[in-house]
Amino acid sequence: MSIVVLGTVALDSVKTPFGNEKHLLGGSAAHFSMAARLFTQVHLVAIVGKDFPKKYIHFLKGKNLELASLITDNGRTFRWEGRYEGDLNTAITLSTELGVLAGFKPRISDRQRRISHIFLANVDPDIQRHLLKKMSSPKLVGLDSMNYWINHKRRSLVRLLKDVDIYVANDQEARMLSGESNLIKAARACLSFGAKMVLIKKGEHGVLFLSDKFTFSLPAYPAETVVDPTGAGDTFAGGFMGYLAKSGKITPLAIKKALAYGTIAASFNIEDFGLRRTAGLTYKELQKRVNDFKKCVLF
Numbered sequence: 001m002s003i004v005v006l007g008t009v010a011l012d013s014v015k016t017p018f019g020n021e022k023h024l025l026g027g028s029a030a031h032f033s034m035a036a037r038l039f040t041q042v043h044l045v046a047i048v049g050k051d052f053p054k055k056y057i058h059f060l061k062g063k064n065l066e067l068a069s070l071i072t073d074n075g076r077t078f079r080w081e082g083r084y085e086g087d088l089n090t091a092i093t094l095s096t097e098l099g100v101l102a103g104f105k106p107r108i109s110d111r112q113r114r115i116s117h118i119f120l121a122n123v124d125p126d127i128q129r130h131l132l133k134k135m136s137s138p139k140l141v142g143l144d145s146m147n148y149w150i151n152h153k154r155r156s157l158v159r160l161l162k163d164v165d166i167y168v169a170n171d172q173e174a175r176m177l178s179g180e181s182n183l184i185k186a187a188r189a190c191l192s193f194g195a196k197m198v199l200i201k202k203g204e205h206g207v208l209f210l211s212d213k214f215t216f217s218l219p220a221y222p223a224e225t226v227v228d229p230t231g232a233g234d235t236f237a238g239g240f241m242g243y244l245a246k247s248g249k250i251t252p253l254a255i256k257k258a259l260a261y262g263t264i265a266a267s268f269n270i271e272d273f274g275l276r277r278t279a280g281l282t283y284k285e286l287q288k289r290v291n292d293f294k295k296c297v298l299f
Contacts, residue, residue, distance in 0.1 A: 006045040006106055008078050009027040009046040009056075012025075012079070018227045030231075030234075032241075039245060040246050047071040047073055047078075049072070068109060069108050069109070071104075080097075091230065104127055118142070122234070124149065125156040144237060162193070169200055170202070220263060222296060227273060231275070
Protein backbone atom coordinates (compact mmCIF):
# COMPACT_ATOMS: atom_id res chain seq x y z
CA MET A 1 0.00 0.00 0.00
CA SER A 2 1.49 3.35 -1.08
CA ILE A 3 1.91 6.43 1.06
CA VAL A 4 1.90 10.14 0.19
CA VAL A 5 4.20 12.41 2.19
CA LEU A 6 3.97 16.18 2.02
CA GLY A 7 6.84 18.15 3.49
CA THR A 8 10.11 19.87 2.78
CA VAL A 9 13.08 18.88 0.68
CA ALA A 10 15.83 21.14 1.89
CA LEU A 11 19.49 22.05 1.91
CA ASP A 12 20.73 21.77 5.50
CA SER A 13 23.91 23.10 7.05
CA VAL A 14 24.63 21.43 10.38
CA LYS A 15 27.34 21.78 13.01
CA THR A 16 27.71 19.27 15.85
CA PRO A 17 30.66 18.34 18.09
CA PHE A 18 31.49 15.76 15.39
CA GLY A 19 31.78 18.05 12.37
CA ASN A 20 30.45 20.88 10.27
CA GLU A 21 28.56 19.96 7.08
CA LYS A 22 27.19 22.36 4.45
CA HIS A 23 24.25 22.03 2.03
CA LEU A 24 23.26 18.49 2.94
CA LEU A 25 20.13 16.99 1.43
CA GLY A 26 17.53 17.20 4.16
CA GLY A 27 14.00 18.30 4.94
CA SER A 28 11.07 16.59 6.65
CA ALA A 29 9.81 14.76 3.54
CA ALA A 30 13.29 13.52 2.58
CA HIS A 31 14.05 12.09 6.03
CA PHE A 32 10.58 10.54 6.27
CA SER A 33 10.98 8.91 2.87
CA MET A 34 14.30 7.25 3.66
CA ALA A 35 12.58 5.16 6.34
CA ALA A 36 9.14 4.71 4.77
CA ARG A 37 10.64 3.42 1.48
CA LEU A 38 11.73 0.25 3.27
CA PHE A 39 8.07 -0.72 3.66
CA THR A 40 6.12 0.71 0.73
CA GLN A 41 6.09 2.97 -2.33
CA VAL A 42 6.50 6.60 -1.27
CA HIS A 43 5.04 9.49 -3.26
CA LEU A 44 6.97 12.62 -2.28
CA VAL A 45 5.14 15.97 -2.50
CA ALA A 46 7.43 18.97 -2.09
CA ILE A 47 9.06 21.92 -3.84
CA VAL A 48 12.67 22.87 -4.57
CA GLY A 49 14.30 25.81 -6.33
CA LYS A 50 16.33 26.05 -9.51
CA ASP A 51 19.45 25.92 -7.33
CA PHE A 52 18.67 22.42 -6.06
CA PRO A 53 21.56 20.11 -7.05
CA LYS A 54 20.66 17.63 -9.79
CA LYS A 55 22.72 15.00 -7.98
CA TYR A 56 20.14 15.04 -5.20
CA ILE A 57 17.29 14.48 -7.68
CA HIS A 58 19.18 11.48 -9.06
CA PHE A 59 19.77 10.27 -5.52
CA LEU A 60 16.06 10.42 -4.62
CA LYS A 61 15.11 8.65 -7.84
CA GLY A 62 17.67 5.99 -7.05
CA LYS A 63 15.80 5.26 -3.82
CA ASN A 64 12.69 4.37 -5.87
CA LEU A 65 10.71 7.36 -4.62
CA GLU A 66 7.88 8.62 -6.82
CA LEU A 67 8.85 12.22 -7.61
CA ALA A 68 6.06 13.24 -9.99
CA SER A 69 4.86 15.77 -7.39
CA LEU A 70 8.27 17.19 -6.54
CA ILE A 71 8.01 20.66 -8.10
CA THR A 72 11.01 22.68 -9.28
CA ASP A 73 10.25 26.40 -9.29
CA ASN A 74 12.08 29.67 -9.86
CA GLY A 75 13.84 30.82 -6.72
CA ARG A 76 15.95 29.25 -4.01
CA THR A 77 15.43 25.96 -2.23
CA PHE A 78 14.32 25.97 1.41
CA ARG A 79 17.46 26.14 3.58
CA TRP A 80 18.06 25.53 7.28
CA GLU A 81 21.23 26.09 9.27
CA GLY A 82 21.65 24.95 12.85
CA ARG A 83 24.05 23.65 15.43
CA TYR A 84 24.05 21.24 18.35
CA GLU A 85 26.20 21.78 21.41
CA GLY A 86 26.30 19.80 24.67
CA ASP A 87 22.65 18.73 24.50
CA LEU A 88 22.25 16.89 21.23
CA ASN A 89 18.49 16.71 21.82
CA THR A 90 18.10 20.41 21.07
CA ALA A 91 18.98 22.16 17.81
CA ILE A 92 19.89 25.83 17.84
CA THR A 93 18.55 27.36 14.64
CA LEU A 94 20.96 29.87 13.15
CA SER A 95 19.01 30.73 10.00
CA THR A 96 15.99 29.67 7.98
CA GLU A 97 15.37 30.65 4.36
CA LEU A 98 11.93 29.67 3.07
CA GLY A 99 12.70 30.41 -0.59
CA VAL A 100 10.19 28.75 -2.93
CA LEU A 101 8.42 27.16 0.03
CA ALA A 102 6.78 30.51 0.80
CA GLY A 103 4.47 30.23 -2.22
CA PHE A 104 4.13 26.45 -2.37
CA LYS A 105 0.82 24.95 -3.53
CA PRO A 106 1.05 21.14 -3.65
CA ARG A 107 0.14 19.44 -6.93
CA ILE A 108 -0.71 15.75 -7.19
CA SER A 109 -2.00 13.45 -9.91
CA ASP A 110 -5.45 11.85 -10.07
CA ARG A 111 -3.84 8.51 -9.23
CA GLN A 112 -2.15 9.96 -6.13
CA ARG A 113 -5.45 11.44 -4.92
CA ARG A 114 -6.72 7.92 -4.32
CA ILE A 115 -3.84 6.87 -2.06
CA SER A 116 -5.26 6.15 1.38
CA HIS A 117 -2.21 6.63 3.64
CA ILE A 118 -1.04 10.23 3.99
CA PHE A 119 1.57 11.90 6.14
CA LEU A 120 1.62 15.66 6.48
CA ALA A 121 5.20 16.26 7.55
CA ASN A 122 6.40 19.49 9.10
CA VAL A 123 5.38 22.44 6.92
CA ASP A 124 2.88 25.34 7.09
CA PRO A 125 -0.51 23.93 8.27
CA ASP A 126 -2.27 25.84 5.49
CA ILE A 127 -0.14 23.95 2.95
CA GLN A 128 -0.96 20.71 4.78
CA ARG A 129 -4.70 21.46 4.57
CA HIS A 130 -4.37 22.33 0.86
CA LEU A 131 -2.95 18.87 0.16
CA LEU A 132 -5.40 17.01 2.39
CA LYS A 133 -8.38 18.59 0.61
CA LYS A 134 -7.12 17.07 -2.65
CA MET A 135 -7.18 13.50 -1.31
CA SER A 136 -10.31 11.53 -2.23
CA SER A 137 -10.30 8.58 0.18
CA PRO A 138 -7.89 8.93 3.10
CA LYS A 139 -7.79 5.95 5.45
CA LEU A 140 -4.96 7.01 7.75
CA VAL A 141 -3.70 10.60 8.03
CA GLY A 142 -0.70 11.52 10.16
CA LEU A 143 0.32 15.10 10.97
CA ASP A 144 3.55 16.59 12.25
CA SER A 145 4.24 20.21 13.09
CA MET A 146 6.72 22.35 15.03
CA ASN A 147 6.89 25.15 17.58
CA TYR A 148 7.04 27.84 14.87
CA TRP A 149 3.60 26.89 13.51
CA ILE A 150 2.19 26.45 17.01
CA ASN A 151 3.24 30.02 17.79
CA HIS A 152 2.36 31.65 14.46
CA LYS A 153 -0.50 29.56 13.03
CA ARG A 154 -2.09 27.92 16.05
CA ARG A 155 -5.65 28.41 14.81
CA SER A 156 -4.88 26.74 11.45
CA LEU A 157 -3.10 23.86 13.18
CA VAL A 158 -5.87 23.20 15.72
CA ARG A 159 -8.47 23.35 12.95
CA LEU A 160 -6.48 20.80 10.93
CA LEU A 161 -6.25 18.39 13.89
CA LYS A 162 -9.96 17.69 13.52
CA ASP A 163 -9.26 16.06 10.15
CA VAL A 164 -6.31 13.81 11.04
CA ASP A 165 -5.97 10.43 12.72
CA ILE A 166 -2.51 10.73 14.27
CA TYR A 167 -0.87 13.88 15.64
CA VAL A 168 2.91 13.56 16.00
CA ALA A 169 4.77 16.03 18.22
CA ASN A 170 7.85 16.16 20.40
CA ASP A 171 7.45 16.74 24.12
CA GLN A 172 8.14 20.48 23.90
CA GLU A 173 5.59 20.95 21.13
CA ALA A 174 2.92 18.91 22.93
CA ARG A 175 3.35 21.04 26.06
CA MET A 176 3.29 24.24 24.04
CA LEU A 177 0.12 23.37 22.13
CA SER A 178 -1.75 21.98 25.14
CA GLY A 179 -0.56 24.31 27.89
CA GLU A 180 0.03 21.23 30.08
CA SER A 181 3.41 20.32 31.59
CA ASN A 182 2.54 16.68 32.32
CA LEU A 183 2.88 14.70 29.08
CA ILE A 184 -0.12 12.45 29.72
CA LYS A 185 -2.30 15.50 30.30
CA ALA A 186 -0.71 17.18 27.27
CA ALA A 187 -1.52 14.16 25.09
CA ARG A 188 -5.12 14.08 26.31
CA ALA A 189 -5.47 17.78 25.60
CA CYS A 190 -4.18 17.21 22.06
CA LEU A 191 -6.75 14.42 21.65
CA SER A 192 -9.46 16.87 22.63
CA PHE A 193 -8.57 18.98 19.57
CA GLY A 194 -9.82 16.16 17.34
CA ALA A 195 -6.96 13.80 16.49
CA LYS A 196 -7.82 10.18 17.26
CA MET A 197 -4.28 9.27 18.34
CA VAL A 198 -1.37 11.29 19.73
CA LEU A 199 2.26 10.27 19.48
CA ILE A 200 4.77 12.24 21.56
CA LYS A 201 8.46 11.87 20.73
CA LYS A 202 10.75 12.23 23.76
CA GLY A 203 14.16 11.96 22.08
CA GLU A 204 16.55 9.81 24.08
CA HIS A 205 13.68 9.03 26.48
CA GLY A 206 11.57 7.21 23.88
CA VAL A 207 7.99 7.72 22.75
CA LEU A 208 4.53 7.97 24.30
CA PHE A 209 1.40 6.91 22.40
CA LEU A 210 -2.10 7.71 23.60
CA SER A 211 -5.62 7.21 22.26
CA ASP A 212 -9.04 6.73 23.82
CA LYS A 213 -8.48 2.96 23.57
CA PHE A 214 -5.00 2.48 24.99
CA THR A 215 -1.77 4.10 26.16
CA PHE A 216 1.67 2.76 25.33
CA SER A 217 5.21 3.90 26.08
CA LEU A 218 8.44 2.66 24.53
CA PRO A 219 12.03 3.59 25.45
CA ALA A 220 14.56 4.76 22.90
CA TYR A 221 17.09 2.36 21.44
CA PRO A 222 20.28 2.50 23.57
CA ALA A 223 22.45 4.17 20.93
CA GLU A 224 26.18 4.60 21.50
CA THR A 225 26.84 6.73 18.41
CA VAL A 226 25.07 10.08 18.07
CA VAL A 227 26.57 12.28 15.35
CA ASP A 228 23.66 14.34 14.02
CA PRO A 229 20.07 14.17 15.35
CA THR A 230 18.65 16.31 12.53
CA GLY A 231 15.67 14.58 10.96
CA ALA A 232 15.44 11.83 13.60
CA GLY A 233 11.79 12.67 14.32
CA ASP A 234 10.90 12.60 10.63
CA THR A 235 12.75 9.30 10.21
CA PHE A 236 10.81 7.93 13.17
CA ALA A 237 7.55 8.99 11.51
CA GLY A 238 8.64 7.34 8.26
CA GLY A 239 9.26 4.01 9.96
CA PHE A 240 6.04 4.28 11.95
CA MET A 241 3.76 5.23 9.05
CA GLY A 242 5.59 2.96 6.61
CA TYR A 243 4.97 -0.08 8.77
CA LEU A 244 1.27 0.77 9.20
CA ALA A 245 0.88 1.24 5.44
CA LYS A 246 2.52 -2.11 4.77
CA SER A 247 0.49 -3.98 7.39
CA GLY A 248 -2.80 -2.38 6.35
CA LYS A 249 -3.91 -2.56 10.00
CA ILE A 250 -4.48 0.04 12.72
CA THR A 251 -4.80 -2.30 15.69
CA PRO A 252 -3.06 -1.82 19.07
CA LEU A 253 -0.56 -4.56 18.17
CA ALA A 254 0.17 -3.01 14.76
CA ILE A 255 0.70 0.39 16.37
CA LYS A 256 3.08 -1.05 18.97
CA LYS A 257 5.13 -2.73 16.24
CA ALA A 258 5.08 0.47 14.17
CA LEU A 259 6.42 2.43 17.15
CA ALA A 260 9.29 -0.06 17.43
CA TYR A 261 10.17 0.21 13.74
CA GLY A 262 10.04 4.00 13.92
CA THR A 263 12.27 4.01 16.99
CA ILE A 264 14.86 1.82 15.31
CA ALA A 265 14.78 3.77 12.04
CA ALA A 266 15.55 6.93 14.04
CA SER A 267 18.43 5.16 15.81
CA PHE A 268 20.14 4.72 12.43
CA ASN A 269 19.48 8.31 11.36
CA ILE A 270 21.46 9.81 14.24
CA GLU A 271 24.61 7.84 13.44
CA ASP A 272 25.79 10.16 10.65
CA PHE A 273 25.10 13.54 9.08
CA GLY A 274 22.01 14.11 6.96
CA LEU A 275 20.72 11.05 5.10
CA ARG A 276 24.05 9.27 4.88
CA ARG A 277 23.16 6.46 7.25
CA THR A 278 19.52 5.93 6.29
CA ALA A 279 20.25 6.17 2.54
CA GLY A 280 22.02 2.82 2.63
CA LEU A 281 19.77 1.22 5.22
CA THR A 282 18.13 -2.05 4.22
CA TYR A 283 15.02 -3.70 5.62
CA LYS A 284 17.13 -6.67 6.73
CA GLU A 285 19.43 -4.39 8.72
CA LEU A 286 16.44 -2.59 10.23
CA GLN A 287 14.78 -5.87 11.20
CA LYS A 288 17.92 -7.19 12.88
CA ARG A 289 18.11 -4.15 15.15
CA VAL A 290 14.37 -4.38 15.86
CA ASN A 291 14.95 -7.97 17.01
CA ASP A 292 17.83 -6.83 19.24
CA PHE A 293 15.65 -4.03 20.60
CA LYS A 294 12.97 -6.52 21.62
CA LYS A 295 15.52 -8.23 23.85
CA CYS A 296 16.18 -4.89 25.56
CA VAL A 297 12.57 -4.08 26.36
CA LEU A 298 11.03 -7.53 26.98
CA PHE A 299 11.73 -10.01 29.75
